[in-house]
Amino acid sequence: MxxxxxxxxxxxxxxxxxxxxxxxxxxxxxxxxxxxxxxxxxxxxxxxxxxxxxxxxxxxxxxxxxxxxxxxxxxxxxxxxxxxxxxxxxxxxxxxxxxxxxxxxxxxxxxxxxxxxxxxxxSGAGQTAVTALELLDVSQGDTVLINGAAGAVGTIAVQVARAFGASVIGTASEANQEYLLSLGAIPVIYGEGLSERLRALAPEGIHAAVDAAGGDGLRVACEFVLDKSRVGTIVAFDVASELGIRAIRSQRSKARLAKLIDLYDAGKLSxxxxxxxxxxxxxxxxxxxxxxxxxxxxxxxxx
Ligand SMILES: NC(=O)c1ccc[n+]([C@@H]2O[C@H](COP(=O)([O-])OP(=O)(O)OC[C@H]3O[C@@H](n4cnc5c(N)ncnc54)[C@H](OP(=O)(O)O)[C@@H]3O)[C@@H](O)[C@H]2O)c1
Structure with a gap:
């Protein structure tokens, strides 16, 4: 072969x-x-x-x-x-x-x-997204920030968080703002001024954050989420302990993959x-x- x-x-x-x-x-x-x-x-x-x-x-x-x-x-x-x-x-x-x-x-x-x-x-991006959202206990009524929301993991994390009942704010470049909207997220542009933009979008606060991009977006996420056990990075393992947040590795299983298939069949994942x-x-x-x-x-x- x-x-x-x-x-x-x-x-x-x-x-x-x-x-x-x-x-x-x-x-x-x-x-x-x-x-x-x-x-x-x-x-x-x-x-x-x-x-x-x-x-x-x-x-x-x-x-x-x-x-x-x-x-x-x-x-x-x-x-x-x-x-x-x-x-x-x-x-x-x-x-x-x-x-x-x-x-x-x-x-x-x-x-x-x-x-x-x-x-x-x-399988890869999907199970990483589900692992992160489950470990961070994302559920109905939460507002979740997803940093790097337009990428492979982010695309799925936005939709799964929405399916779990959360409101989602996603960071991406200007080119991907409409795309994030189409996934069900409130889009926000990463980079300078992100804190101010987030404060305007989420005056009541953010309950959890999944970081799929690292960098400044992760540090800004830490300003907003009071409970650091509900901030997880899948990227910046080197700074996770300094920031007091979770370093998350994908946990793969047939059951987790089946959950993604159920969401797809229900029309909640594209x-x-x-x-x-x-x-x-x-x-x-x-x-x-x-x-x-x-x-x-x-x-x-x-x-
Ligand atoms: N821990 C684990 O088990 C695990 C598993 C899978 C992946 N990962 C890691 O997670 C990361 C994402 O993986 P992926 O497959 O989703 O990658 P990907 O599809 O290549 O993601 C790229 C995305 O990152 C966004 N991005 C780039 N710079 C950004 C910034 N400064 N702020 C916010 N977003 C930014 C881009 O948005 P724009 O195009 O709008 O700039 C793009 O949509 C990678 O570092 C990967 O190695 C870890």
Whole structure:
């Protein structure tokens, strides 16, 4: 099969097509013919040599921790899926490939109306957003600030917070203010003067904040949320303890992914695709993600 591997640690161009042997799934596992795989900022870190917890990244590693596709083989003891099922799921690495093998505990059925690009890019950003909102106890009546609301995680966090019954204020550049409005957030432009703009938008205060961008927006969030246990960053782990806030890592589970599917089926979640690239153009996809600006999700599609 074709896959995209790291030929050396470095710039996007080190991502190259490799030929890799296809193996059968083991007990409790399925093999999925991948149709789309999401691209995340962490994949760029992996490309430069970062090993996510529980992995050892080397030359030859295939990046990518989320995918969608069609099951083409099932291993012994698999009870929840059959060959031909359309699924989406998560793994630690290895999703930029024609096939992945995963435990049946790492996949859910794909809603038939969900496009492959959306399915391939839902798992990582979606589960991070849900993890953060759950850890911060976001619920009915809260006003929540989402810093970096237009990005992949932010796009989903805005909509899930709204589904949890919260009012949402989201930061983005001027170019993404209308987009945030369309997601259900009250938009605000990040940068100088953010405190004053927020004070005008939320005179009664802000109860919780999810930071998906770091920088000044996070520090401003800390001025507004009195209970620091309800401020969480998924980015700025280096300053989290100094600020007395939570450093949040995505906690992935089949149940959490199923929750996102329920929201999608209920019409409460839509995912904008920033750009979709053929798998062979993974380097271009990384270049786009590393710009750090734009709406929604970057994905690879497999032919
Ligand atoms: N802890 C975890 O488990 C975990 C999991 C997933 C992601 N992350 C991290 O979370 C971050 C976001 O991930 P992502 O996939 O959502 O990335 P992304 O899609 O690339 O997000 C980029 C977004 O950030 C916004 N942005 C850039 N500078 C900003 C600023 N100063 N203030 C507010 N927003 C700003 C951009 O908005 P404009 O285009 O309007 O500028 C853009 O919408 C990344 O650093 C990623 O590594 C952590």
């Amino acid at each position: 074709k896959a995209i591997g790291i030929t050396e640690f470095g710039a996007p161009e080190v991502l190259q097509v490799m030929n890799v042997e296809i193996v059968p799934p083991g007990s409790g596992e399925v093999r999925v013919k991948v149709k789309a795989a999401g691209v995340q900022p962490v994949d760029a870190a992996v490309r430069k040599g970062f090993s996510p917890p529980g992995t050892v990244v080397t030359v030859g590693t295939i990046p990518g921790n989320e995918f969608a596709g069609i099951i083409d083989q099932i291993g012994e003891g698999v009870s929840q899926f059959q060959v031909g099922d359309e699924v989406l799921g998560f793994r630690l690495l290895g999703s930029y490939a024609d096939y992945v093998i995963v435990s049946e505990e790492q996949i859910v059925h794909k809603p038939s109306r969900m496009p492959w690009e959306v399915a391939g890019g839902l 995912i904008h695709i920033r750009e979709a690239f053929p798998m062979e153009r993974a380097a271009d996809a990384h270049t786009v993600v590393e710009k750090g600006h734009g709406r929604g999700k970057v994905v690879l599609v497999m032919m």
